[in-house]
Amino acid sequence: MSVSAAHLGGGEQQQAAAVEPPQKRGVTGYILLLPGALWLTIFFLVPTITLVSTSLYDPAGSVETGYSMTWHWQNYVDGIRDYGVQFGRSLVYALLATVACILLGYPLAYAIAFKSGRWKNLMLVLVIAPFFTSFLVRTLSWQLLLGDNGFLVETLKTLQLLGPDGHLLATPFAVVTGLTYNFLPFMVLPLYASLEKIDPRLVEAGHDLYASPFTAFRKITLPLSMPGLVAGTLLTFIPAAGDYINAELLGTPTTRMIGNEIQDLFGAGAYPVAAALSVTLMAVIVAMVFLYVRRAGTEELV
Amino acid sequence: MSTLAYRGRRWFSDHVVLIYAILVLLYMFTPVFVVILMSFNEPAARQTYQFDAFTWNNWTNICAPFQLCDSVAVSLKVGLLATLVATLLGTLMAFAMVRHRFRGRSAANVFVFLPMASPEIVLGSSLLALFVNAGFAGVLGFWTIFLAHVMFCLSFVVVTVKARLSGLDPRLEQAAMDLYANEWQTFWRVTFPLVFPGILSAALLSFSLSFDDFIITNLNSGQTVTFPMFVWGAAQRGIPPQINVIGTIMFLVALALVLGGELGRRRRQIVR
Amino acid sequence: MAGSDLVLTGVTKRFGAFTAVDDLDLTVPQGSFFALLGPSGCGKTTTLRMVAGLEEPTAGSIRLGADDITTLRPYRRPVNTVFQSYALFPHLTIFENVAFGLRRTGAKKVKPQVEEMLELVELGQYGGRKPTQLSGGQQQRVALARALINRPQVLLLDEPLGALDLKLRRQMQIELKRIQTDVGITFVHVTHDQEEAMTMADTIAVMNSGVIEQMGSPAELYEHPSTTFVSNFLGQSNLVAATVVEKDEDHLLLDVEGSRLVAPLARAAALTGRVWVGVRPEKVFLAHTGSETDDGSNVLRGAVVTDVSFVGVSTQYLARLPWGQELMVFEQNTGARLSFRTGDQVDLHWMPAHTFLLDAAQDATAGVEREVAE
Ligand SMILES: Nc1ncnc2c1ncn2[C@@H]1O[C@H](COP(=O)(O)OP(=O)(O)OP(=O)(O)O)[C@@H](O)[C@H]1O
Ligand SMILES: [Mg+2]
Numbered sequence: 001m002s003v004s005a006a007h008l009g010g011g012e013q014q015q016a017a018a019v020e021p022p023q024k025r026g027v028t029g030y031i032l033l034l035p036g037a038l039w040l041t042i043f044f045l046v047p048t049i050t051l052v053s054t055s056l057y058d059p060a061g062s063v064e065t066g067y068s069m070t071w072h073w074q075n076y077v078d079g080i081r082d083y084g085v086q087f088g089r090s091l092v093y094a095l096l097a098t099v100a101c102i103l104l105g106y107p108l109a110y111a112i113a114f115k116s117g118r119w120k121n122l123m124l125v126l127v128i129a130p131f132f133t134s135f136l137v138r139t140l141s142w143q144l145l146l147g148d149n150g151f152l153v154e155t156l157k158t159l160q161l162l163g164p165d166g167h168l169l170a171t172p173f174a175v176v177t178g179l180t181y182n183f184l185p186f187m188v189l190p191l192y193a194s195l196e197k198i199d200p201r202l203v204e205a206g207h208d209l210y211a212s213p214f215t216a217f218r219k220i221t222l223p224l225s226m227p228g229l230v231a232g233t234l235l236t237f238i239p240a241a242g243d244y245i246n247a248e249l250l251g252t253p254t255t256r257m258i259g260n261e262i263q264d265l266f267g268a269g270a271y272p273v274a275a276a277l278s279v280t281l282m283a284v285i286v287a288m289v290f291l292y293v294r295r296a297g298t299e300e301l302v
Numbered sequence: 303m304s305t306l307a308y309r310g311r312r313w314f315s316d317h318v319v320l321i322y323a324i325l326v327l328l329y330m331f332t333p334v335f336v337v338i339l340m341s342f343n344e345p346a347a348r349q350t351y352q353f354d355a356f357t358w359n360n361w362t363n364i365c366a367p368f369q370l371c372d373s374v375a376v377s378l379k380v381g382l383l384a385t386l387v388a389t390l391l392g393t394l395m396a397f398a399m400v401r402h403r404f405r406g407r408s409a410a411n412v413f414v415f416l417p418m419a420s421p422e423i424v425l426g427s428s429l430l431a432l433f434v435n436a437g438f439a440g441v442l443g444f445w446t447i448f449l450a451h452v453m454f455c456l457s458f459v460v461v462t463v464k465a466r467l468s469g470l471d472p473r474l475e476q477a478a479m480d481l482y483a484n485e486w487q488t489f490w491r492v493t494f495p496l497v498f499p500g501i502l503s504a505a506l507l508s509f510s511l512s513f514d515d516f517i518i519t520n521l522n523s524g525q526t527v528t529f530p531m532f533v534w535g536a537a538q539r540g541i542p543p544q545i546n547v548i549g550t551i552m553f554l555v556a557l558a559l560v561l562g563g564e565l566g567r568r569r570r571q572i573v574r
Numbered sequence: 575m576a577g578s579d580l581v582l583t584g585v586t587k588r589f590g591a592f593t594a595v596d597d598l599d600l601t602v603p604q605g606s607f608f609a610l611l612g613p614s615g616c617g618k619t620t621t622l623r624m625v626a627g628l629e630e631p632t633a634g635s636i637r638l639g640a641d642d643i644t645t646l647r648p649y650r651r652p653v654n655t656v657f658q659s660y661a662l663f664p665h666l667t668i669f670e671n672v673a674f675g676l677r678r679t680g681a682k683k684v685k686p687q688v689e690e691m692l693e694l695v696e697l698g699q700y701g702g703r704k705p706t707q708l709s710g711g712q713q714q715r716v717a718l719a720r721a722l723i724n725r726p727q728v729l730l731l732d733e734p735l736g737a738l739d740l741k742l743r744r745q746m747q748i749e750l751k752r753i754q755t756d757v758g759i760t761f762v763h764v765t766h767d768q769e770e771a772m773t774m775a776d777t778i779a780v781m782n783s784g785v786i787e788q789m790g791s792p793a794e795l796y797e798h799p800s801t802t803f804v805s806n807f808l809g810q811s812n813l814v815a816a817t818v819v820e821k822d823e824d825h826l827l828l829d830v831e832g833s834r835l836v837a838p839l840a841r842a843a844a845l846t847g848r849v850w851v852g853v854r855p856e857k858v859f860l861a862h863t864g865s866e867t868d869d870g871s872n873v874l875r876g877a878v879v880t881d882v883s884f885v886g887v888s889t890q891y892l893a894r895l896p897w898g899q900e901l902m903v904f905e906q907n908t909g910a911r912l913s914f915r916t917g918d919q920v921d922l923h924w925m926p927a928h929t930f931l932l933d934a935a936q937d938a939t940a941g942v943e944r945e946v947a948e
Contacts, residue, residue, distance in 0.1 A: 024401060024402050024403065025402075025403045026402075028398075028402060029398045029401075029402025029403060029404040030398070030402075030404055031398075032394040032395065032397055032398035032402065033394070033395055033398040033399070033402075033404065033410065035391045035394065036391040036392060036394060036395035036456055036460070037395070037410070037413070039391060039452060039453060039456060040413060040414070040417065040453065040456060040457075043429060043432075043449055043450065043452070043453040044416070044417050044425070044428075044453055045413075046432060047425075047428035047429045047431060047432040048420075048424075048428050050428060050431045050432045050435050051424070051427060051428035051431045051432075054431040054435070104326045104329070105326070107319050107322045107323055107326070108322075108323045108326045108327065110319055110323075111319045111320045111322070111323030112323065115317075115319055115320045115323070116320070116323075121564055122564075123323070123327070125557070125560045125561065125564065126327050126330070126331070127327070127330065128560070129331075129334070129553065129556060129557050129560070130330050130331060130333070130334050130553075131510050131514070131556075132510055132552050132553050132555075132556035132557070133333070133334050133337050133549040133550070133552055133553040134513070134514055134529060134530060134533060134548070134549050134552065135514040135516065135530065136514075136516060136530050136533040136534060136537070137337055137533060137545055137546065137548075137549035138333040138334065138337065138549070139333075140533070140537060140541060140545075141333040141334075141336035141337050141340065141546075142333055144336055144340070145332065145333065145336060181329075181330070181333070184326075184330060185330075193465065234418075234419060235418065238418075238419055238420070238421055239421060239422060241421055242420075242421020242422055242423040242424060242517075243421075243422070243423075243517070244423065244517070245516060245517070245534075249537060258423075259421070259423045259517070262423050262427060263423060263517075263520075263521075266427055266430060266521060271431065271434070274427060275427065275428075275431055278423065278424045278427045278428065279424075281421060281423070281424060282420060282421070282424045285419070285420075285421065286419070289419060471659075471661065473657055473659060473661040474661050474663060474664075476626075476628045476648070476657075476661070477655070477657055477661040477662075477663070478663070478674070479627075479628070479647070479648040479649045480626055480627075480628070480648050480649070480653070480654055480655045480721075481649070481654065481674045481675035481678060481720065481721075481724065482649045482675050482678035482679050482724070483649055483674070483678045484647070484649050487678060488649075491674075492663060495665045496663075496664070496665055
């Protein structure tokens with residue numbers, strides 16, 4: 001109580017006048033920006049452009065003999081014709097995983113921000129901690145958990161929720177579970193960051209103005225946490241759409257995602273088609289992000 | 303009796319979110335428990351999905367599987383180096399973006415966000431395309447991994463430090479100046495200590511992203527093998543249980559670091 | 575001009591097209607307790623920030639004694655600020671917060687000084703805590719200690735007592751005043767609380783939309799307001815439209831809807847034509863209509879009591895004059911005065927010496943809203 005009173009006292013004193021950070025002019029800004037910007041230019045921007053141009057190379061070339069630029073748009077047509085299914089599957093799996101991440105992650109972030117009291121820091125640490133057990137090692141342990149002799153399958157079979165010859169491993173379910181699991185922290189952290197900034201007094205003010213808990217959530221908490229939700233969605237959906245590890249370790253050839261195909265094509269040296277697929281994936285994602293951010297109405301992304 | 307039922311219901315509705323959250327945390331930890339458990343497994347067959355028998359062997363012979371410890375060393379080296387460079391460059395960028403006026407700041411924001419918005423497979427493959435085009439196909443290895451890791455860690459560092467920095471009340475720095483601290487002293491006595499937790503978490507995040515990365519690394523590593531690549535390779539052939547030992551150690555070290563820092567912070571504050 | 579007066583000359587501050595402080599001239603004598611009073615957003619904080627060096631004036635100059643400090647860096651000025659929002663360093667203990675300035679200036683014997691200062695603000699045992707572990711009022715006292723310990727030539731206080739409860743606030747007011755008299759530092763104190771300003775300050779400046787409306791001792795401002803804003807913002811005033819009809823060497827003769835009133839020349843801010851006649855509510859007396867009044871009193875006849883509110887030490891009446899305007903009258907409950915009820919026919923009278931005149935071009939309601947807002 002005393003804490004919130006102190007808050008109140010401080011809050012009222014807030015003045016619009018001086019809060020905006022003073023921004024310095026001059027060259028220092030550019031100098032500070034330069035090394036990082038250069039790095040991103042050389043190792044992100046230039047490669048992306050290279051990728052686009054690679055996607056238009058003549059697929060007849062190879063790493064050894066070199067490629068020639070022939071504006072071979074056919075790479076795109078071939079890529080989509082041959083791998084359209086995997087493409088669609090990737091987007092669907094990523095979408096399902098993202099929705100699952102919201103369903104699991106929002107209440108978790110909410111509980112940490114508002115309900116955890118003195119355990120707040122501990123809970124945050126717990127969210128991040130599994131991160132440190134290698135991503136692949138954890139995914140492998142899902143193999144064990146979902147395996148046919150595993151506890152989960154046995155239980156489900158006993159409960160008659162799974163047929164006698166049902167599987168969990170090597171199904172779309174396993175792949176989506178793995179994706180959800182792996183990208184959950186990326187949903188929770190930005191959500192937490194924006195939930196934590198919400199002044200609980202706003203919600204109290206909502207209750208005071210006759211909003212039921214649900215209405216208060218819908219009208220106050222949810223809109224205010226929108227930036228976090230948008231950031232979390234993007235940080236979950238995007239890597240999930242490009243992932244192939246979960247599909248490889250937890251799925252079967254019928255659950256292959258576009259990432260698997262791109263990886264294999266690069267592995268086989270079929271650079272132009274692989275690049276065309278990468279560019280298509282990126283374009284689709286950028287388009288979806290653009291639409292989504294427009295709909296969500298958030299200016300500042302992260 | 304009915305008040306008891308009411309109380310129960312009331313307690314439940316007050317705590318339902320918390321209970322749900324704890325269940326989600328349990329879900330997040332289940333694989334970790336499996337990893338810890340399997341680190342004590344004595345596998346009966348090469349490819350095993352179950353716990354067969356208890357043993358300390360894996361812990362006493364961590365480096366037994368060929369290349370395992372080498373790959374961990376490579377990952378640690380790349381991780382530390384990439385974290386160092388990415389944290390440095392990213393922090394500078396964050397300061398420039400929050401505290402300095404320059405042309406094209408929204409373009410800069412998008413530019414920093416884009417690598418985070420690109421699927422790893424795209425980042426990795428475009429880097430590979432660059433290296434190949436530049437004639438580096440033959441020298442792929444430690445340094446190309448390092449270059450790639452700095453690139454994708456950089457954005458996360460910028461975003462993390464930026465958030466911390468823009469949450470910093472500029473009046474604190476003004477108060478320092480008012481109290482006879484010049485620009486240099488203000489930076490080192492007030493700004494930096496206050497932004498430091500942000501820099502630290504950015505570094506931690508960088509390290510874990512780098513140590514964990516497989517997709518980008520796999521495309522740009524040539525003959526060099528990092529720990530995730532070792533695991534990947536092993537997953538095809540049969541997983542040595544020592545992998546779980548490494549996973550457990552990583553987990554424990556990270557937990558000890560974070561909890562230790564937290565405890566230290568609490569001890570330094572006088573409890574009310 | 576004494577040793578190190580703080581002098582602002584033509585100081586202007588614009589934020590884009592918005593003028594926050596407009597061509598401000600101000601002299602704060604060395605060692606005085608100076609209060610800056612004004613409604614929210616009138617530019618008080620901005621003025622202080624320019625004196626502290628945290629904001630550079632768009633135009634004008636600021637001098638401290640012989641030195642021009644207009645563009646001097648904040649850390650080179652012998653000026654300290656108690657920030658409106660405390661701005662305590664969250665990563666430092668209370669002790670280190672208070673010691674911050676001393677350490678920067680390389681002072682000796684930091685520890686005893688800080689301890690003494692913490693005792694002074696009654697936070698002796700709190701030195702080891704972090705700012706977030708203190709209540710709002712305690713934080714404010716730390717902010718005060720942190721600035722005071724440097725013994726600056728000028729101490730700027732931006733509503734330093736805003737978050738304190740009434741008792742602590744009174745206590746700190748006395749403490750502040752004591753410290754100020756002891757150390758002889760110039761205090762520039764910004765406040766919303768006119769009572770605080772009146773009890774503590776030697777000089778008050780009333781500020782409104784970026785300009786100083788009037789400056790003077792508390793009694794002077796109260797007795798001789800020079801604008802309608804000041805007359806309404808400091809205490810309350812009745813303002814009635816009048817015309818000057820005659821003038822001798824000490825007095826002005828006025829006409830108000832046929833009644834003849836007299837005002838001393840010395841209290842007139844306007845001398846000819848249309849004016850506002852002002853009188854404070856506690857200076858006005860009520861009498862039954864037609865009853866005799868003292869010779870030479872100013873009298874407005876034929877009013878009706880429209881509202882009576884009893885507030886303990888006094889009774890506050892509203893009386894409607896024949897032309898519809900309502901005036902306030904505060905009668906002390908001494909028992910010697912008659913009491914009136916709603917609907918009673920009354921005359922209003924007061925001594926000419928209590929009458930003041932203001933320029934009719936000003937808005938009679940300027941500065942009134944504040945009362946409603948509080
Ligand atoms: N950095 C700024 N940018 C734009 N406008 C500003 C800025 N700082 C102050 N202002 C405006 O200047 C005016 C004066 O602000 P100032 O903070 O000086 O008011 P104040 O008198 O201290 O008010 P209060 O009593 O509420 O603290 C306000 O209208 C404010 O909105
Ligand atoms: Mg102010």
